[in-house]
Amino acid sequence: MSLLALDLYSILRDPLFFRVIGVDFGGFGDSDGRFRVLIHWNTLNSFEAAMNMQPGLPSKASTNGSPYIRGEREGVLNKAKSIKSHPANAASNGEAGSLKGDSRDGLVYLTTCKIGHLVEVHLKNGSVYSGIFHAADVEKDFGIILKMASLIKDGGLRGHKTRSEFVRKPPSKTFIIPADELVQVIAKDLSISSDGMSNAVQSEKSGELLTDSSISKSFHTDQGRELKPWIPDGDVPQGLDNVFDDPWKRGRGWDQFKVNESLFGVKSTFDEEIYTTKLDRGIRTREMEERAQRIAREIEGENTRDLHVAEERGFQLNEKFDIDEESKYSAVLPVDAFDDSGFDEEDDELLDTCNDETFGGSSTSTVQKPASSSGKGYEELRAASQPSRNNTSVDQSCSISDDHAQHLPSEQRSKDFNAPGSSISESQLGERRNKNNPEFSHSNRSAEESVSGHGDTKEGAKLGGGGTSAWKTVAEKERQVSEVSGKPKSESFTGQSASRRSSESRPGPSTSSRPGLSPSSSIGSLSSSEKSTLNPNAKEFKLNPNAKSFKPTAAARPQSPMADASFYYPAAPAPVQQMPGMPLGYGIQPQYPGQQQMIYYPGHQHPQAFYPPNAQPQFPQQQQQMMMGRQPRPQMVYMPPPYQPDNPYNQGRE
Amino acid sequence: MDPAGASVANVIGGSEGEKFAKGNIYSVKLITGDEFRGIVMAYDPIPNFVGSKPRPGHSKNTRMVNASFITGLSYLGKTEEPLLRDSCWVNLDGLRAKEALAVRQAEADAERMGVGVTAEAQSIFDALSKTLPVQWEKSDILVMKEVRVRSPYLSDSVFGGTDAANNRVKKVLELERRRLQLFGT
Numbered sequence: 001m002s003l004l005a006l007d008l009y010s011i012l013r014d015p016l017f018f019r020v021i022g023v024d025f026g027g028f029g030d031s032d033g034r035f036r037v038l039i040h041w042n043t044l045n046s047f048e049a050a051m052n053m054q055p056g057l058p059s060k061a062s063t064n065g066s067p068y069i070r071g072e073r074e075g076v077l078n079k080a081k082s083i084k085s086h087p088a089n090a091a092s093n094g095e096a097g098s099l100k101g102d103s104r105d106g107l108v109y110l111t112t113c114k115i116g117h118l119v120e121v122h123l124k125n126g127s128v129y130s131g132i133f134h135a136a137d138v139e140k141d142f143g144i145i146l147k148m149a150s151l152i153k154d155g156g157l158r159g160h161k162t163r164s165e166f167v168r169k170p171p172s173k174t175f176i177i178p179a180d181e182l183v184q185v186i187a188k189d190l191s192i193s194s195d196g197m198s199n200a201v202q203s204e205k206s207g208e209l210l211t212d213s214s215i216s217k218s219f220h221t222d223q224g225r226e227l228k229p230w231i232p233d234g235d236v237p238q239g240l241d242n243v244f245d246d247p248w249k250r251g252r253g254w255d256q257f258k259v260n261e262s263l264f265g266v267k268s269t270f271d272e273e274i275y276t277t278k279l280d281r282g283i284r285t286r287e288m289e290e291r292a293q294r295i296a297r298e299i300e301g302e303n304t305r306d307l308h309v310a311e312e313r314g315f316q317l318n319e320k321f322d323i324d325e326e327s328k329y330s331a332v333l334p335v336d337a338f339d340d341s342g343f344d345e346e347d348d349e350l351l352d353t354c355n356d357e358t359f360g361g362s363s364t365s366t367v368q369k370p371a372s373s374s375g376k377g378y379e380e381l382r383a384a385s386q387p388s389r390n391n392t393s394v395d396q397s398c399s400i401s402d403d404h405a406q407h408l409p410s411e412q413r414s415k416d417f418n419a420p421g422s423s424i425s426e427s428q429l430g431e432r433r434n435k436n437n438p439e440f441s442h443s444n445r446s447a448e449e450s451v452s453g454h455g456d457t458k459e460g461a462k463l464g465g466g467g468t469s470a471w472k473t474v475a476e477k478e479r480q481v482s483e484v485s486g487k488p489k490s491e492s493f494t495g496q497s498a499s500r501r502s503s504e505s506r507p508g509p510s511t512s513s514r515p516g517l518s519p520s521s522s523i524g525s526l527s528s529s530e531k532s533t534l535n536p537n538a539k540e541f542k543l544n545p546n547a548k549s550f551k552p553t554a555a556a557r558p559q560s561p562m563a564d565a566s567f568y569y570p571a572a573p574a575p576v577q578q579m580p581g582m583p584l585g586y587g588i589q590p591q592y593p594g595q596q597q598m599i600y601y602p603g604h605q606h607p608q609a610f611y612p613p614n615a616q617p618q619f620p621q622q623q624q625q626m627m628m629g630r631q632p633r634p635q636m637v638y639m640p641p642p643y644q645p646d647n648p649y650n651q652g653r654e
Numbered sequence: 655m656d657p658a659g660a661s662v663a664n665v666i667g668g669s670e671g672e673k674f675a676k677g678n679i680y681s682v683k684l685i686t687g688d689e690f691r692g693i694v695m696a697y698d699p700i701p702n703f704v705g706s707k708p709r710p711g712h713s714k715n716t717r718m719v720n721a722s723f724i725t726g727l728s729y730l731g732k733t734e735e736p737l738l739r740d741s742c743w744v745n746l747d748g749l750r751a752k753e754a755l756a757v758r759q760a761e762a763d764a765e766r767m768g769v770g771v772t773a774e775a776q777s778i779f780d781a782l783s784k785t786l787p788v789q790w791e792k793s794d795i796l797v798m799k800e801v802r803v804r805s806p807y808l809s810d811s812v813f814g815g816t817d818a819a820n821n822r823v824k825k826v827l828e829l830e831r832r833r834l835q836l837f838g839t
Contacts (some may be wrong), residue, residue, distance in 0.1 A: 106676070106696025111703040111743045116753030118760075124684050124723065132756045142703050144717070147753070148760035150767075183686050184719040264785065267824040412821060 104138065111136045114187045121146060122183040128153040131175055133187070141179035149175035677733050680706070682719065683726030693715060693733055708819070768793065771805075774834075778807050781830035797823050807831075 115132040121129045121144065131149025136142055147171050257268040279285075304339075681691045692706030695716075702721040766783065768790045779795050781787045782803075789796050791797055795803040801815035801823045808831075809824045 104698045105703050107698045107703055107718070109744070110696055110716065112746075114716070114718075114751070115749040116756050117750075118756060122684070122688060124685065126686050132753060132760060134753065141696075142720070147757050150764075179720065180722075183684055183723045184688065184717050187716045189715075263825075265822045298746065557811050566796065 102649075104432060107142070108138050110383070111138060111142070112457060114185070117187050120152070120186040120188070121149075121177055123177065124181045124183055126153070129175060134174070137179070142182070143179040144177050144182060145178065146175040172341065250328070290591075368505070523628070657695055663666060675732075679730040681726075681728045681730055682706070682724055684719065684725040685725050689726075690715075690717065691730065697721075763817070768795075775805065778803075778827070778830060778832055781834065782826060784822075786826065803827065 037258045115135075117133050118130065119133045121131070123129065131146030133144065135145040137144070163581060172551070205257075257270060259264045261268065280288075344627045369529045666823075673797075675805045676694050676696065679691065680694065681689070681737055683689045688707070688821075690706075692708050693770055694703040695707050696702055697703070704719045704721050704724075706719060708715050733802075764800050766779070769792075771779075771793050775793070779788060779790065782795060782797060786797050787799070789799075791802070795807070797803065798815065798819060801819050802813045803811065803823065804811040807827065809828050812824045812827065814820065815823070820831060
């Protein structure tokens with residue numbers, strides 16, 4: 001045994017394979033057997049066991065630490081390698097008899113490396129077979145077995161044929177070649193040198209996915225692979241080299257449809273106009289074109305403080321601002337920062353005003369609205385709030401507002417122009433509020449604070465946004481309902497503000513039920529930029545702290561539905577049920593008897609049904625509705641103050 | 655020890671200067687007419703096989719040659735032996751996987767080979783398969799499962815399929831034939 005170990009060691013270590021080893025292998029018959037069984041994997045274990053008995057030898061061939069896969073059966077050579085690491089002294093003197101094993105070993109190793117490789121086998125008769133090397137009879141005479149072998153060149157009696165006459169045969173699944181016919185076996189591109197692992201790896205690469213770990217297992221992944229530059233084999237259509245260089249110029253040079261048709265006869269049915277709008281090149285196109293250009297220039301030339309729009313336009317952000325990607329693109333806004341994304345200050349102002357005036361707090365819609373985008377623009381808010389509304393009434397209102405939304409952007413933009421920056425808007429807002437009513441400004445501020453204090457991280461603008469849409473719908477409702485005032489049909493918040501005005505004026509006429517709403521003076525201030533969208537007839541909303549809280553009931557009630565006491569209700573769970581669905585459903589004519597529980601209040605049960613305004617004048621009702629709706633809103637939770645269910649006003653609302 | 659041009663001979667393993675010593679470089683001529691040069695990597699006289707590796711710089715074609723069939727042998731020199739370096743080990747599992755993969759691929763390729771068809775037919779098949787889904791059906795090429803190209807695989811041997819498909823196959827066939835003629839067999 002010890003001799004065996006030595007022999008192996010010496011064999012593998014000794015570069016001169018044929019150096020005589022002074023060991024007579026004759027006495028160790030099994031040594032040969034072990035060598036021979038290199039291919040016969042079954043017996044490897046026994047070999048391993050034998051090896052393990054060597055004194056001083058590692059029981060496991062793990063000393064080399066090579067990361068190759070250790071299957072249950074390991075190549076003899078693996079073990080041998082570990083043995084090699086032991087500096088055992090090999091008696092290199094051997095007799096010829098030992099050569100048998102030594103020399104065989106080398107061949108065995110080579111043969112093993114060929115396993116799985118595509119080889120060419122030349123036979124005595126000149127035939128050449130190509131197949132996957134499967135096995136070789138190492139014991140005897142090196143007959144080999146190929147898998148999926150196919151005849152490449154027939155050296156048989158038929159002699160050599162030209163290719164065109166050569167009839168192919170299906171490859172043989174298993175092809176055995178006896179040694180006496182075997183002239184040579186050629187394995188192309190087989191990297192023998194250091195490890196068989198690279199062979200395996202390369203073959204894996206060719207066909208299958210390689211995981212990183214399997215790649216890294218091999219020491220030398222692509223060692224010595226000859227790289228050849230790719231030469232087109234002549235099938236490549238010419239003129240493709242620079243197809244992508246200049247898309248405009250070269251684009252003319254390559255028409256894929258033409259080429260396809262000529263090569264394959266495929267007629268293209270591509271019609272560009274399906275995918276785009278055909279330009280009207282008529283008489284007045286030049287005019288229209290110029291106009292379009294002008295507008296485009298205007299839009300693009302606008303100053304914008306919106307980071308994203310500026311970026312799209314290629315405007316380089318000032319480097320000195322400490323703005324990293326997170327602050328640029330994150331959807332989460334800091335609590336105390338104002339939205340400076342070009343949010344329309346009108347929205348701000350309206351929202352805040354609305355909020356403060358009516359319920360001194362967050363608008364209902366805000367609560368509902370998920371903490372979505374910062375109020376980019378009015379449309380955005382509206383859009384954002386829409387999904388959050390699951391109340392049909394709201395939806396309707398939203399949809400209505402949508403219809404008119406187109407006008408909004410223009411308005412917004414102009415407003416943006418006037419007062420870029422939310423800070424300005426804020427101040428303007430404040431101004432306006434002040435103009436309107438000193439109380440309101442105060443309430444505005446407190447509203448804002450309360451808003452933020454309530455943990456609503458969105459700025460007041462956002463809140464306003466939500467509310468704005470509500471307002472807007474209300475406004476639209478107003479417009480729809482009452483052509484009377486000839487209010488400008490601006491669907492923008494200005495309309496809302498108008499409605500707000502009317503709501504504002506409600507407290508005034510609260511006692512008087514439905515007086516004609518006169519255009520409030522405050523309208524002027526608010527509408528300074530809103531122009532004609534306000535309802536000139538709307539009365540200014542004056543907060544009436546003594547107004548009774550609104551309770552929607554079937555009976556009409558003349559008295560004011562104002563909430564009692566303060567407008568700022570902390571989350572009041574009790575009165576929730578009283579809440580008329582007004583806030584959102586203000587301007588909504590359609591009746592939702594069963595939909596009084598506004599989405600704002602989950603689980604809110606509304607005992608009373610909302611009665612659509614029957615014979616009452618729509619307009620005042622609208623305003624009243626609005627007012628009513630606004631009042632009971634607490635700041636944050638948007639819960640109404642305790643309403644009297646029998647509020648006639650309420651009935652008139654819907 | 656330099657049986658230049660020696661005829662086929664069995665070599666006895668000797669202790670020194672033996673034939674096919676590892677590291678020897680030979681130019682070998684085989685009975686099949688094949689000639690090559692290589693460095694001896696291993697040799698076993700019993701089966702009389704020589705494993706040789708081409709000289710560095712050439713393509714890596716490892717050969718196992720039955721020395722019995724060597725007709726001509728000329729000793730060219732000697733290089734250092736460690737062609738089989740000390741770290742020779744094989745990963746059997748990897749080899750098995752490699753073989754399995756190769757077999758799979760070969761089977762897939764076999765599908766594409768026509769049985770009993772001429773090489774020309776096969777090359778037409780290959781050309782068609784570049785852009786169209788084709789499969790063999792006996793000796794007919796079935797394109798897109800509906801258009802059939804029979805021997806002798808000319809434009810008028812295209813049958814079946816819709817008009818559009820038929821025309822398309824015809825066109826492709828013509829072009830491929832033209833190309834094949836251009837490039838020879």
